[in-house]
Amino acid sequence: MTDDIGKNFLAVNKRIAQACEASGRELWPQLLAVSKKHGTDKIKQLLQLGQQAFGESYVQEGVQKVEALKNLDITWHFIGPIQSNKTKLIAENFAWVQSVDRMKVLSRLNDQRPAKLPPLNVLLQLKVGDESTKSGASQEALLAMVVALRTMKNIHFRGLMCIPPPSVDSTVQKSYFSEVLALYKQLQSTEPQVDTLSMGMSGDLEAAIQMGSTMVRVGTDLFGQRPG
Numbered sequence: 001m002t003d004d005i006g007k008n009f010l011a012v013n014k015r016i017a018q019a020c021e022a023s024g025r026e027l028w029p030q031l032l033a034v035s036k037k038h039g040t041d042k043i044k045q046l047l048q049l050g051q052q053a054f055g056e057s058y059v060q061e062g063v064q065k066v067e068a069l070k071n072l073d074i075t076w077h078f079i080g081p082i083q084s085n086k087t088k089l090i091a092e093n094f095a096w097v098q099s100v101d102r103m104k105v106l107s108r109l110n111d112q113r114p115a116k117l118p119p120l121n122v123l124l125q126l127k128v129g130d131e132s133t134k135s136g137a138s139q140e141a142l143l144a145m146v147v148a149l150r151t152m153k154n155i156h157f158r159g160l161m162c163i164p165p166p167s168v169d170s171t172v173q174k175s176y177f178s179e180v181l182a183l184y185k186q187l188q189s190t191e192p193q194v195d196t197l198s199m200g201m202s203g204d205l206e207a208a209i210q211m212g213s214t215m216v217r218v219g220t221d222l223f224g225q226r227p228g
């Protein structure tokens with residue numbers, strides 16, 4: 001087990017390196033280790049190997065891990081669907097939230113971010129690939145949130161996140177990512193602090209890196225299949 005995580009970590013970093021080289025990129029995307037449904041022992045193993053950012057998708061499970069590992073130097077990202085009655089727990093426990101897709105959730109996070117903590121880093125999730133995707137904001141709704149963000153003092157707006165429908169065809173993957181890249185570039189011209197484009201998972205990180213991703217979120221290929 002221990003060996004697997006070490007090997008997986010090397011293999012994922014190698015894929016990232018090769019994808020960067022293939023697309024002529026010098027700057028590597030950040031790697032977010034998606035630890036949902038995996039235990040804290042595995043998180044500690046990866047932390048020892050130098051991985052520092054971890055992502056969780058379920059509020060209760062995520063908060064338990066944040067609590068259990070609070071003495072360790074981990075940056076926690078919330079990346080799952082957000083019910084509005086869970087925003088307080090998220091605002092109190094995470095450094096980043098990547099899955100904000102509606103105004104109500106955004107303004108609750110701003111109101112509920114504790115004053116003693118630094119502003120909450122937020123990515124807005126753009127809906128891509130209509131039919132099969134449940135979560136994410138339309139471009140229009142997202143732009144309305146961008147305007148609102150300009151006056152939200154407890155939130156640091158950092159950029160965009162997307163979860164395209166799964167596809168094994170890299171041409172299809174790239175067409176989804178290029179939509180998101182276009183909006184990201186547009187935002188950077190009016191919101192100078194925007195610096196994060198979170199796209200790419202185990203199955204499509206090469207395509208995402210080619211299309212300008214600055215953060216890939218990898219679960220399965222680091223930790224193995226999720227139990228349950």
Ligand SMILES: *Cc1c(COP(=O)(O)O)cnc(C)c1O
Binds near residue numbers: 034
């Ligand atoms: C689970 C999850 C991931 C990781 O997916 P893998 O295919 O296991 O790499 C990435 N992003 C989000 C939002 C997720 O929910």
